[in-house]
Amino acid sequence: MNRLFMVRFITRASLGVAVLAPIEVRAQVVESVPPFAYTAPAAVSRAECFPVETLPADLRPLAEELLLKILDSEALYTVVGSLKPMSSGYVQTYLATDKPDTANIERTRQALSALRCGDWFRADLLMFRRVGADRKRYLEGVIVCVPAYRRMVDVYAPFWATWGVTPGSDPFAAVVFAENDDTPARNRALGYLYGYPKPAVDFFVAGMDEGKATKKVTP
Template sequence: MVKQPSSGRASAGRARYGLWLAVLWLALVIPGGWPAAQAETRPSTDCFSLADLPPEQRTRAEALFLAILDSEALYTVAGDLKPMSSGYVRFQFDVAAPDLGEIETTRTLLAHFRCGDRFYADVLTFAAIHDGKRYAEGVVFNRAALRRAVGVHAGYFAPLGITPNAHPMDMLNKVEHADRSARWRGYGYLFGYPDAAVDFFVAAGETQAATGKFVERDFMHIPTYARDTGAFTWAVAKGHRATEEEERLRTRAMAILEDYRKRRAEFIGDGKPGVIELLRALTAPAQAKPARVARHSS
């Protein structure tokens, strides 16, 4: 006969074991698991971490990340209005004697612009050569928005071999090296422009190429923190009046920008939490976005 333990220590042990079994059961029966569900309710300290960078590179990364947010890329990172944004940093180099040091450094820093698999940032080198020079610029992707765009416009992307789960840079390079009209259309979809605006731009470009005459146009502008015009901007026919789709896009964008202006003032400046905490607040699940963050961490 086995003697049953009677000590308080043993009873506490059984209680802990029972609690452990209950937690394990929850993790198995709740979709996604209990620990994962907890992780979705708060910003992850792994997101956008710069902890493994030396101080000088960390400072450069913070400046680069703030430039991303101050540009139209805000609508890619803090919202899903633009599957891709670009131009927050630009480069040029001589093809005959290329110096790619700054591009490589920037790629190293952008490798830290990660929050799970939600975002991807890199440097795109353009195919065209002008006066012996190539041009390159920083790009950033919202991968969920990118997958949706590829699905919605499968008739365009599928013939290029692009599927929703393709790597963002593979998608972008196929668009960059596509024929003229296909390149224009692909960039329009990636940049999140309204479909009608993409159609107009492609048709106007083909007409101009065929006739040699510039097609008159107006422009629709959505402001960013850094500039009011010329950032999130698309061409429209002369005399065009905003469509319902364009009005909805502008309304959503302005709400994102207003929120960003408030948060930027709170997070950026001497003695304030800084850009990494700003990014984590902007990209946290809606129910978990904190009103204030007390201290900087990266």
């Protein structure tokens, strides 16, 4: 549990100081927006940061394993510093559509439910809508820094309004809307969720549009 204690200490040290700063700076660069109306979550006690010990004993090792995977991946930039409102891919699983068994999915979701720090973070599994040639539907772990997500939605409010998404919307509702959109808006939404600056998102979306039109891979 020593490593878990260190994670809690580092995370608490970052809350309220570094979490919103990068997003606020980026917001000033992208465009002028009204002051963000949402207040930061209240101070969080150490016991409420990644409370793995509150899980049933058989789920604790899985929760600790998932937390360490988060910190060993790009998701670190969501948990410490909130450079990325959302990160994903730290765990993958699948559902066989011809014989669906959700036991492992539910077990993983229960473990992820403890990967929170008050109201700062939310973690869950995102299921991709497309079924592969192997008749499997794949899922991956997603973690969201809620204050950073709200700031991002506030900055790009006209874009998110087409889905009815506001800063107070459930982050995973926004993720599902994006994942299930068949238009270029999907790529733009994911770019914003992953914390890329607007010029980079514009370039990426334009490249994807060009590739779709010309049937060629764009550089």
